[in-house]
Amino acid sequence: MPEQNRQMLLKRRPNGLPVPEDFELVENPLPEPGDGEVLLRGIYLSLDPYMRGRISGVRSYARPTELGEVIEGRVVGQVVRSRDPAWREGDCAAGGYGWQLYSAVPAAGLQRLDPAEAPISTALGVLGMPGMTAYIGLSDIGQPKAGETVVVSAASGAVGAVAGQIAKLKGARVVGIAGGADKCRYVKEELGFDAAIDHRGADLGGALDRACPGGIDVYFENVGGAVQQAVFPRLNDFGRMVMCGMIAEYNDGAPRPGPNLGAVVRKRLKIQGFIVSDQRHRQAEFRAFAAPLVRSGQIKYREDIVDGLERAAEAFIGLLQGRNFGKLLIRLSPDPSR
Amino acid sequence: MPEQNRQMLLKRRPNGLPVPEDFELVENPLPEPGDGEVLLRGIYLSLDPYMRGRISGVRSYARPTELGEVIEGRVVGQVVRSRDPAWREGDCAAGGYGWQLYSAVPAAGLQRLDPAEAPISTALGVLGMPGMTAYIGLSDIGQPKAGETVVVSAASGAVGAVAGQIAKLKGARVVGIAGGADKCRYVKEELGFDAAIDHRGADLGGALDRACPGGIDVYFENVGGAVQQAVFPRLNDFGRMVMCGMIAEYNDGAPRPGPNLGAVVRKRLKIQGFIVSDQRHRQAEFRAFAAPLVRSGQIKYREDIVDGLERAAEAFIGLLQGRNFGKLLIRLSPDPSR
Numbered sequence: 205m206p207e208q209n210r211q212m213l214l215k216r217r218p219n220g221l222p223v224p225e226d227f228e229l230v231e232n233p234l235p236e237p238g239d240g241e242v243l244l245r246g247i248y249l250s251l252d253p254y255m256r257g258r259i260s261g262v263r264s265y266a267r268p269t270e271l272g273e274v275i276e277g278r279v280v281g282q283v284v285r286s287r288d289p290a291w292r293e294g295d296c297a298a299g300g301y302g303w304q305l306y307s308a309v310p311a312a313g314l315q316r317l318d319p320a321e322a323p324i325s326t327a328l329g330v331l332g333m334p335g336m337t338a339y340i341g342l343s344d345i346g347q348p349k350a351g352e353t354v355v356v357s358a359a360s361g362a363v364g365a366v367a368g369q370i371a372k373l374k375g376a377r378v379v380g381i382a383g384g385a386d387k388c389r390y391v392k393e394e395l396g397f398d399a400a401i402d403h404r405g406a407d408l409g410g411a412l413d414r415a416c417p418g419g420i421d422v423y424f425e426n427v428g429g430a431v432q433q434a435v436f437p438r439l440n441d442f443g444r445m446v447m448c449g450m451i452a453e454y455n456d457g458a459p460r461p462g463p464n465l466g467a468v469v470r471k472r473l474k475i476q477g478f479i480v481s482d483q484r485h486r487q488a489e490f491r492a493f494a495a496p497l498v499r500s501g502q503i504k505y506r507e508d509i510v511d512g513l514e515r516a517a518e519a520f521i522g523l524l525q526g527r528n529f530g531k532l533l534i535r536l537s538p539d540p541s542r
Numbered sequence: 543m544p545e546q547n548r549q550m551l552l553k554r555r556p557n558g559l560p561v562p563e564d565f566e567l568v569e570n571p572l573p574e575p576g577d578g579e580v581l582l583r584g585i586y587l588s589l590d591p592y593m594r595g596r597i598s599g600v601r602s603y604a605r606p607t608e609l610g611e612v613i614e615g616r617v618v619g620q621v622v623r624s625r626d627p628a629w630r631e632g633d634c635a636a637g638g639y640g641w642q643l644y645s646a647v648p649a650a651g652l653q654r655l656d657p658a659e660a661p662i663s664t665a666l667g668v669l670g671m672p673g674m675t676a677y678i679g680l681s682d683i684g685q686p687k688a689g690e691t692v693v694v695s696a697a698s699g700a701v702g703a704v705a706g707q708i709a710k711l712k713g714a715r716v717v718g719i720a721g722g723a724d725k726c727r728y729v730k731e732e733l734g735f736d737a738a739i740d741h742r743g744a745d746l747g748g749a750l751d752r753a754c755p756g757g758i759d760v761y762f763e764n765v766g767g768a769v770q771q772a773v774f775p776r777l778n779d780f781g782r783m784v785m786c787g788m789i790a791e792y793n794d795g796a797p798r799p800g801p802n803l804g805a806v807v808r809k810r811l812k813i814q815g816f817i818v819s820d821q822r823h824r825q826a827e828f829r830a831f832a833a834p835l836v837r838s839g840q841i842k843y844r845e846d847i848v849d850g851l852e853r854a855a856e857a858f859i860g861l862l863q864g865r866n867f868g869k870l871l872i873r874l875s876p877d878p879s880r
Contacts, residue, residue, distance in 0.1 A: 461799030477806040
């Protein structure tokens, strides 16, 4: 009896914070790979904040997921059947084929993974889209110089942790903002940031003043909300705001007011947004930079692995509330390489 | 009997829109130039929006004018006595020596002007700081490409008029926003913008939609306020906002809320401020670009000349309300070159 496929569909558009009833787990027969395609069994599914935008139905930089469709997402998996001469059973690959256990996909769109080079899960985190997001944002926009002060929000998260560590490697003073004592301890003691601030604390502004006595030169923005409000007025002349995401506002029904832009003139600030998928062609550049640093331990990472596609909705809702600790992954099936 | 000097002092810090009583006109004996200095008689005084910041006493990118001091400002004048071998009586020069008729200033800080090259008043406008502001903002931040849509606010003003004309020369579609039918006609018919919008009209958003059917790629921001609110949501992906000034908000007691920055991520916007005085070293580059275009008539300009230092306060208050039409100058004494 052949195994069934399992898929998580978008059942309903979330109103505010998603609830489990917005998602639906279904079983279907295994798909058949066509010519030039392979059948992949997923091992890890990456859950990322951008997915909140995809299921909202709002026109944005990417097509939204329609009701009844498999939710978009990047997966690391293993080839179980190949109809492409370049791929064999057992090969590991990463591809964007959504919240499902199996997928029949064109081989041309797959990224080949070598388990001997790095754990395959890292292709979804520190060596994947989140790590590359940190790299692109700092390289193209933040451009921290030695001695400058860099503040990173969501500092223990998949993007923030890498952004802060790269800034440290560039010689900057790095201050992380995270939710809770455990994450703050991790950011400071494990990742080596110069300071960590719990955004749940009473006086975020005062804490920033103490941690950044010379003001803030670069802000790597992942969260928006109250953290953005506290950081913005503390930017120095010629400060850069790397606009990566604003997760604290993703469930808002209407946009909150932002900062008055008069300071952008007076302080010659630069506030610039980016989307890593615009820079896909620079993946080799990113891996050449990051893979040696990950292997040598100069860039550390932490994964928060949740078992089973059936728990993906719950885990994703937790991600939007900051309940994960490290790169959030769903383990779809056992990882044969560890 | 020697002529007296006349100076306009800051008497009181304005509360909101300045009033004439915030300024005081005084007479004093002529200053004596020391070694290496010249005595200049002012011919034109430039009045510019940035002066509102200087008299507010708020710490900013420049030292504020203190109470009882001569208000800062750039002047074109003529040497009446020289104690520097490089300067002779009758030579024309531009320098930043404030709202006053005479000044004894170090010759080293003066910019020499040749009345045969261009009317000396242009050193305060189209070929001076305002023109260079337009040039720097577009060259460094806006970078309009042929076929893109550029919106310029305060489009008939000293900066906006040049910004729009440079953008036209780069092949962009240029839409000006100005206050009133006369300025709109000037912007479209004299300056050659593709369209002009009266911001006093009822439906600014609708007017922008009609004038910019393909959205807005570059916004050259001079005004803030309701115009910024209307333009911001109409920026295209990869749009640039050249943050030059926000004159409509300069008299605010407290900053207004700004735009939510979520769109900066989604649309990969760049919002960047600049101050032309950071780029003083590029004055030759600017003049090499602009002077031939002004001589050939490809960049047009308009001056709004008010006679007499005693009318400077009134004229400056009008500037903050958009009552001037073209580059606002105070004629301090007759211009011998025209």
